[in-house]
Amino acid sequence: MDFRKFIEQGEKLFLPNLSVDMVIIGFHEEKLKCLLLQIGEKWLLPGGYIFRSESVEAATVRILQERTGLPDPHFKFLSVFGGEDRNFTEEWRQFLEKDDINFTEDCWLNDRFVTLAYYSLVDFEKTKPMVGNLDSAFAWFGLDELPDMWMDHKKIVLTAKNRLKEDMQQEHLTYNLLPKEFTMPQLHQLHQTILEETLDRSRFQKKMIASGVFERLPKLQKDSPGRKPYQYRVKKA
Structure with a gap:
């Protein structure tokens, strides 16, 4: 999608105030690593918005497939992150102003967003990460070696790390790695x-x-x- 169209018409295309964020975890060189995307000076989780014409599950699968190149990626619901101050006005303003795009107060992105977070276990060697319209690069980082991240995304990663420990005690899922x-x-x-x-x-x-x-x-x-x-x-x- 054209970037300016995303900014100017996004509220007509996507469900308002709701996003999806993915903690994509791989196992490489005997370390657990997660896939992050770079925007400006910081990093963030792969994610996206839910089209008004699709279900939450369909959006989750679409975002995962777009980011990993895997036809049938594993995923599991993690949690809802929706603090009362979960508004990223300054982050968006800094990013858009670098591209000479005016960030107005009534922009649909200038509002509180609740995110549905999932984690996905993937085969590192089979995963083919891809950048999108907003991010400039991707990289894998150890879960204990996270870089400077936007918003509350570091908290989401650490929540996924702890949840994986809990979930593996209840069910067999680690083989996905x-x-x-x-x-x-x-x-x-x-x-x-x-x-x-x-x-x-x-x-x-x-x-x-x-x-x-x-x-x-x-x-x-x-x-x-x-x-x-x-x-x-x-x-x-």
């Missing part, structure tokens, strides 16, 4: 990274296999030194 075929040592390392604690390797593997969620593949991994661990994948429904 790995390739379709993976080894138990890889899954073990991933869980240790998320929980930030050491897990007994033997007990962990027995627990994962006993869950019935994973199936062992007949072929062995060939690119690791020493003993060749079996590869696993999620059982088909």
Whole structure:
């Protein structure tokens, strides 16, 4: 969409005062990282607005697909962020004035916005990030190495980090961060990274296999030194 059209006619196209923000998490170099976009001097979460003609879920899928290039990305609802002072007038003013666009007091963006936040677990190697009309660059940052961020987006990232710890205790979802075929040592390392604690390797593997969620593949991994661990994948429904 043309940028000026977005600014001048956005209130006719999108639901008012509502946005979607995504904490897109990948696992790379034994670190949890999230995808951020750069606008000006700071960074923010990938996100967008909900067209009046689409559902919230459809908007979430659309935004994720646009940002990750994945056809069927994982996502899970995180929380609503809607503080009484969640108004980003100065941030928008600074950004627009750099592009010589007049930011008027009656602009639809000059209002309080409530955001529906989600987190998405993705295979880092399969993800193909893309910039949009507003942002100039993208990059992956460690969840403990976040840059200077716009608005309340750092709070949203840290909320997602803590929620992932909680959710993984209740359901199997961390495999979304790995390739379709993976080894138990890889899954073990991933869980240790998320929980930030050491897990007994033997007990962990027995627990994962006993869950019935994973199936062992007949072929062995060939690119690791020493003993060749079996590869696993999620059982088909």
